[in-house]
Amino acid sequence: KRGEAALRRSAAETDTVRAESAAQLSAVESESRRLKARLGEAEAALEASRRAAREGRSVEDMRLRLLLDTVLDAAAGLRRELALPPATTHPADTVDALEPGRMSPKDIAARALSETDPALLDQLLALPQAHLIVDGYNVTKTGYPQMPLEKQRLRLLGGLSVLAAQTGAEMTCVFDGAELAAPVLLAPPRGVRVLFSKPGVTADEVIRQLARAEPPGRPVVVVSTDREVADGVAKAGARPVASVLLLKRLSRV
Known part of the structure; x- marks a missing residue:
């Protein structure tokens, strides 16, 4: 229990x-x-x-x-x-003061730079609205005369195209076409104006015409070792430089 x-x-x-x-x-x-x-x-x-x-x-x-x-x-x-x-001026433009003078090719020429120093060409092309006029065959026959004319033109124009892109300057290259039987077939490179002289007209005459066509005060640089060309463009207010100067500058592009 x-x-x-x-x-x-x-x-x-x-x-x-x-x-x-x-x-x-x-x-x-x-x-x-x-x-x-x-x-x-x-x-x-x-x-x-x-x-x-x-x-x-x-x-x-x-x-x-x-x-x-x-x-x-x-x-x-x-x-x-x-x-x-549209507004074209700014308030600072109304202040009465002196502005610095603008450099010209003659001012640069007065500097202590050798006529064969590529830095001289750089300074000239750095001027506002600079125009470089090149005596084409004068440059090519100074730098590489052993090459055929067609290859001379292509080599020079290729270098000028790069230089135009680097500097932003206007560039015109003139070749002698007085003895050509027919126009040269050529695609101008970017940034370079290519001209051939007409029958009966030399490239030197075209270069002088180009220099005279520019307004006074615009920086114009002419590349040629031809003394007659250099003297003629200098009278028109352009700055002549030797072909070797351009060749040295193009060797750096």
């Missing part, structure tokens, strides 16, 4: 423990559901806040863009109505 009583007590205690465990599990599950619900509410509130912020920023951007378009349209209309010309 005592054993049966102990067994009943043990069974009762087990039932009690099970009941308590079930109650605790139910409480935990209930709390978990409550926390999940609150988490869902928080996530929904956060997403709603983000959406509202995006919509609010979009509205502000739209209003700002509309305001900017309105100002730009009003400015364009005012410009058309007033017919204002």
Whole structure:
């Protein structure tokens, strides 16, 4: 009988423990559901806040863009109505002061540079709106007379094209075409004007005409070792330089 009583007590205690465990599990599950619900509410509130912020920023951007378009349209209309010309001067231009003088080829010639120093040609071509006129065959026959005329022209024009790209100066190369039976087929390189003298006219005469055609004050440099050409262009205000000067400069391109 005592054993049966102990067994009943043990069974009762087990039932009690099970009941308590079930109650605790139910409480935990209930709390978990409550926390999940609150988490869902928080996530929904956060997403709603983000959406509202995006919509609010979009509205502000739209209003700002509309305001900017309105100002730009009003400015364009005012410009058309007033017919204002483009501004060509700046406030600093109205100040009364002395400006430095502009250098000319003669000023550069007065510097202590050798007539065969390539730096002299660089300085001349660095002048604003400089124009380099080249006595083509005079240069090629000074530098590489053993080559055929066609290859002489191509070599010189290739070097002048690179020099034009480096300096930005206008370049004209004149070849003697007085004895040509037909025009030379040639694709001028970028940045170089190629001219042939007409029948009965020498390249020297074309070079002098080019020098005289330039307005006074424009930097014009003529490359030729021909003394008659050099003297003629100098009278027109151009700066003559020797062919060897150009050849040395082209050897660096």
